[in-house]
Amino acid sequence: MKIPELGIGLTYHPALDRVIEDHADLIQVLEIEPQTHWIQPNPFTTEYIIDQPLLKRLKELPFHKLMHGIGFPVGGSRLPDEIEYPLHHQMIKQLRVPWMSEHLSFNKATFNGKEYVTNYMLPPLQTNEGVKAAIKTVKAMQWHLPIPIAVETGVNYLRPIPGHISDGNFIRQVVEEADCGILLDLHNIFTNQMNGRQSMKDFLSEIPLERVMELHVAGGKMRGDYYIDSHSGKIPDDLFDVARRLIPVLPNLGAVIFEIFPDYLNDIGNRQVEKDLEQLNRIWDNRKRKRLAYKPVAKKIETTIETTNPLHTIAPADWEDHLAALVTRQTNECPYKELNEDPAIDLIRELIESFRASMVSESFRYTARLLMIYLGVEEYERLLQDYWKTSTPEPFASTEGANFIRFIKERGISVVGLNETIEFERGYLATLLDGKERMVNFPFDPLSFLKAIGEGRKPHQFYEGDYEFVIEGREGITINKFHHKSVVH
Amino acid sequence: MDAKVEALAGFATRHAIRVTVPANVANDLTLFTNMLKDLGGRLGCKPCISGSACFFENERDFVVNPQGKILDIGH
Numbered sequence: 001m002k003i004p005e006l007g008i009g010l011t012y013h014p015a016l017d018r019v020i021e022d023h024a025d026l027i028q029v030l031e032i033e034p035q036t037h038w039i040q041p042n043p044f045t046t047e048y049i050i051d052q053p054l055l056k057r058l059k060e061l062p063f064h065k066l067m068h069g070i071g072f073p074v075g076g077s078r079l080p081d082e083i084e085y086p087l088h089h090q091m092i093k094q095l096r097v098p099w100m101s102e103h104l105s106f107n108k109a110t111f112n113g114k115e116y117v118t119n120y121m122l123p124p125l126q127t128n129e130g131v132k133a134a135i136k137t138v139k140a141m142q143w144h145l146p147i148p149i150a151v152e153t154g155v156n157y158l159r160p161i162p163g164h165i166s167d168g169n170f171i172r173q174v175v176e177e178a179d180c181g182i183l184l185d186l187h188n189i190f191t192n193q194m195n196g197r198q199s200m201k202d203f204l205s206e207i208p209l210e211r212v213m214e215l216h217v218a219g220g221k222m223r224g225d226y227y228i229d230s231h232s233g234k235i236p237d238d239l240f241d242v243a244r245r246l247i248p249v250l251p252n253l254g255a256v257i258f259e260i261f262p263d264y265l266n267d268i269g270n271r272q273v274e275k276d277l278e279q280l281n282r283i284w285d286n287r288k289r290k291r292l293a294y295k296p297v298a299k300k301i302e303t304t305i306e307t308t309n310p311l312h313t314i315a316p317a318d319w320e321d322h323l324a325a326l327v328t329r330q331t332n333e334c335p336y337k338e339l340n341e342d343p344a345i346d347l348i349r350e351l352i353e354s355f356r357a358s359m360v361s362e363s364f365r366y367t368a369r370l371l372m373i374y375l376g377v378e379e380y381e382r383l384l385q386d387y388w389k390t391s392t393p394e395p396f397a398s399t400e401g402a403n404f405i406r407f408i409k410e411r412g413i414s415v416v417g418l419n420e421t422i423e424f425e426r427g428y429l430a431t432l433l434d435g436k437e438r439m440v441n442f443p444f445d446p447l448s449f450l451k452a453i454g455e456g457r458k459p460h461q462f463y464e465g466d467y468e469f470v471i472e473g474r475e476g477i478t479i480n481k482f483h484h485k486s487v488v489h
Numbered sequence: 490m491d492a493k494v495e496a497l498a499g500f501a502t503r504h505a506i507r508v509t510v511p512a513n514v515a516n517d518l519t520l521f522t523n524m525l526k527d528l529g530g531r532l533g534c535k536p537c538i539s540g541s542a543c544f545f546e547n548e549r550d551f552v553v554n555p556q557g558k559i560l561d562i563g564h
Contacts, residue, residue, distance in 0.1 A: 223541065230541055263543045351541045358544035365548070372552045381549075456552040470509040 003099050003148060003181075003213055003254040006064040008280045014054065015262035019273055020061075026277040029064040031257045034091050035071040035084075040396040041433050050087055059094055066214070066255060067091060067100035068183075071117075071395055074141050074151060075124035075174075076106025077133040077316040078115075085144045092147060099213060099254065101183040102141065104134060104151040104174060109324030110317075111331075111392070118324045119393035119400075120352045123156040125319040126164040131173045133316040138178040150181035150213045153203075155188045155229045157344035160197055163312045167198045168206025181213035181252070186239050187229055187259070191220055194227035195344075200242060210296050212250045217243060217280070218259040219268070226347050232264035235276045243280070248287045251294045256280055263358075311336055327352060329388055356393055356400055357384055363401025363429070366421050369453050371408070374415045383408065398429065416462075417442075417449055420469075424450075428471045437473035441466070 007028030010016060013036065020027060037055065038048045058065065067088070072080045092100065105121035124130050142149050153171055160166075165173070167189070175182055189203050219233030235258065247253065258276060260268060311319075314336070322334040327348040333340055361368040372380045387407045394400040405422055420442050427438040442449070445463035452459035 228541065232543075261542075263547070354541040354543070354545065358542035361545045361548045368545075368548065369552060372549065377549050377553055472509050 003252060004064075005253070006066070006098075006255040008277060008284050009063065009066070009255055009257050010277075011068070011257060011259045012058070013262045015265060016260065019260075019265070019270060022270060023274050023277055024062075026274065026281050027063055029066055029255050029257070030058070030061060031066045031068045031255075032058060032091070032095065032097075033068050033070045034088060035069070035395065038087060038396075039433070040398050048083070048087060050090065055091065055094060064255075065095040065097055066257070067095070067097045068152075068257075069100065069102040071107070072141065073103040073105040073107050073121055074137040074149075075104035075134045075154070076108065076137060076320050078106065078108040078320070079137055079140045080144075082144070088145060092145070097147060099148040099150060099181065100145065101150040101152055101181075101214060103154055104138075104171065105154045106320050106324075107395075109321045111321065111325050114392075116324075116328075116392035117395050118328055118352065119355060119395050120327070120348065121154055122320070122323055122327065122348075123154060123158060124170070125314065125316045126161070126167070126170045127312065127314075127316075128165075130316050130319070131165070131170065131177075134174045135178045138174060138180055142178070142180060148181055148213070150183040150211075151175060151178075152183040152216070153185050153188055153207075155185075155191050156197060157195060157226060157228075157347055158342050159338070159344065161309070161311050161338055163309055166202070166206060167192060168203040171207050175211050176208060180211075182207060182211045183214045183216060184212045185216035185218075186242055186246075187216060187218040187220060187231075187235075190236065190239050190242075191227055191229045204242075204246070208296060209246075209249070210251050210294060213252055213254050215243065215247070215250075215253065215256045216259055217256065217276075223350075224347065226344070228347075228351070230264065231259045231261035233268055234272050235279075240279060240283075244283055244286075247283050248291055249294045253287075256284060309338070311338055328392055330392070352393060353384070353388060356388065359394075359397035359400040360384070360404045363397045364405060364422070364425050366450060366453050367405065367418070367425055369456060370415060370418060370421050371413070373453065373456065373458055375413075383411075383413075417444070420446070421450075421453070424469060424471075431471045431473050435473045438471045440469045440471070442469050443467070 009027055009029030009031055010020060012020075012030040012032050020030070037051045037058075039051060040048055069088075072084060072088075074080065088100075091097070103121045104124060106124055107118045107121055108115060109118060110116075124134055138149065138151060151171075151174065153167075156167065171182065174180075184207070186200075189198075189200050192198060192203075193200050217235050217239055218229065218231045219235050220228050220230050221232050222228070223230075243256070247256065258273070258280060260273065314322075322336060323339060325331045326334055326339060326345050329349060339345065368380075371383070375383070384404075387404055390407060391403045394403060405426075408418075409422075420440060423440045424446070427440050430436070431438050440446075443464060444467065445465065446467055446469040448461075448463060449459050
C-alpha cells in the first residue's frame with residue numbers, strides 16, 4: 001500500500017477560495033468532498049450530475065487533489081448505492097486522485113419498509129457481526145473503485161455499550177481483514193475522548209498505525225454538555241501535541257488535512273487558519289528531516305464479551321434501523337434501553353435538524369426568510385419541527401428544500417407573496433440547470449418586494465400591477481447525467 | 490439596481506411590466522449583486538461534519554433584532 005506523500009491541505013469548498021488563495025504557499029493538497037459538488041436536478045428521482053464548471057476549476061487549481069466521500073459510508077450493513085460509482089470514477093480520473101477515503105459509519109436505514117438516508121454519519125455496531133458487515137461493505141467499495149481506500153475513524157456521541165468492542169479494536173479488525181487504509185481523524189477521536197469514550201492514547205495503541213494514509217485535524221466547540229466536532233475553530237493545542245508526536249512515526253502517511261466548515265469561516269478567521277497551516281507545515285517538514293522508525297505492535301484482537309444485554313446479539317441492520325429511527329424522530333422509543341436513555345440521542349437529533357434547516361434555507365432562501373418575517377421565527381421553527389416528523393432527511397439540499405415546499409403547500413399557509421416567491425425560486429434553480437428562460441407573474445413589483453425580503457424585513461409598500469418577472473436563461477449545466485432505475489419517493 | 494427599483498416603484502399600468510434578472514445572480518439576497526459561484530455547494534450535499542450547521546441560525550439571527558423581534562414592520 002504505497003501512496004505518494006502529498007503534504008498539508010484543506011478540505012475544499014468554494015467558500016474557502018479566498019483562504020486557499022491567501023495561503024497557497026502553505027497548501028499542497030485539496031481534499032474534495034465529491035457529493036458537495038453534485039446536483040440532483042429532479043428531487044424525486046435518483047439522478048445526479050456533477051457541477052462541471054466547478055470540476056473544471058478544481059482541475060486548474062495547482063494543488064494535489066484527494067477525495068473524501070460523504071455519502072458513501074462503509075461501516076454499516078447496507079452497501080453503497082452503485083449509481084454513485086460512475087461519478088466517482090469521473091472525478092478520480094479528471095482530478096488524478098491517488099487514493100480516497102470514506103467514513104466507517106452508516107447513513108442508511110429502513111423504517112416501515114422504506115429505505116432512507118439519515119444525512120448524518122451514525123456509529124456502526126461494534127460487535128463481531130458489526131465487524132463482518134463493515135468488512136463486506138468496505139470490500140464492495142474497493143471492488144468498484146480503481147484506487148486505494150482509507151476508512152475514517154468516526155465520531156461517536158453515544159455512551160460506550162458494555163460488552164461491545166472498543167473503538168480502536170473495531171477499526172483494527174475491519175481494516176486488517178478488508179486490507180484497507182485508515183484516515184485517522186484526530187479531532188474525531190479527541191471528540192470521543194472529551195465525551196467519555198475511549199482515550200486517544202488507548203485508541204492509538206489499538207489501531208495499526210502503519211495503515212494510516214491520512215490525518216484529519218480540526219477544531220470544535222461545546223454544545224450543552226457535549227464537545228462537538230463542528231470544524232468551527234482553531235486546532236486545539238492538545239491535538240497539535242498528538243500530531244507532533246505521531247506524524248514523524250507514521251510510515252505510510254500521505255497527507256494531513258485541516259477541516260474547516262465554511263459556515264464558521266468568519267468565526268475562525270483567516271489569520272488563525274494561516275497560523276494553524278504554518279504549524280502543520282512545520283510538523284510536516286520535521287517529518288521529512290527526522291523520520292522515526294515505526295515498529296508495528298501485534299495486538300490481541302478483542303471480541304464482544306458475552307452479556308445479557310440484547311444489544312450484544314442485535315443484527316447490524318437492526319441496530320442501524322433502530323438508531324436511525326430514534327435520531328430522525330421516526331420513533332420516540334426503540335426496544336433498547338441503552339439507546340432510549342442515552343442523552344446523545346437528543347444531541348444527534350438537534351445536529352441533524354440544524355443541517356436540515358440550513359439546507360431548506362440554502363435552497364429556498366427567499367421563501368424561508370419570507371416565512372420567518374411574516375410568521376415569526378418561533379412559528380417558523382414550529383413549522384420545521386412538524387416537517388421533520390413528516391419527512392426523512394435528504395442528502396441533497398435541493399431535495400430537502402423541495403420536500404419542505406411541498407409540506408408548506410399542503411399546509412395551506414397564507415402569506416403574502418408566498419406562491420410567487422416559491423415559483424421564482426423554483427424558476428431560477430431550474431434555469432440554472434437547463435439554461436432556459438422562465439417567467440413568474442407577480443401582482444406587485446417583484447424587485448422592491450424581494451429587496452425587502454433580502455434585507456430581512458417586510459416591504460414598506462406593495463406597488464401593485466401586472467408584473468412579468470423573467471429569469472434569463474444562459475448556458476445550463478445539464479450534462480453527464482447518471483441515471484438510476486429506481487425512484488426515491 | 491436600486492435605481493431600477495425606484496423607477497419601478499409606483500409604476501402601475503394596465504400593460505404587464507417585464508422585469509428581467511439573470512438566473513445566476515437571482516439568489517443573491519443583497520439584490521443580485523454577487524455571482525452565484527457554486528451551484529453544487531448550494532444544492533448538493535453539506536460538507537462532512539459531525540457537528541452542527543449554522544446557516545439557518547445565521548439566517549434566523551438576520552431577520553430578528555437583538556431582542557428577538559422581527560426587523561421592521563411594513564405597511
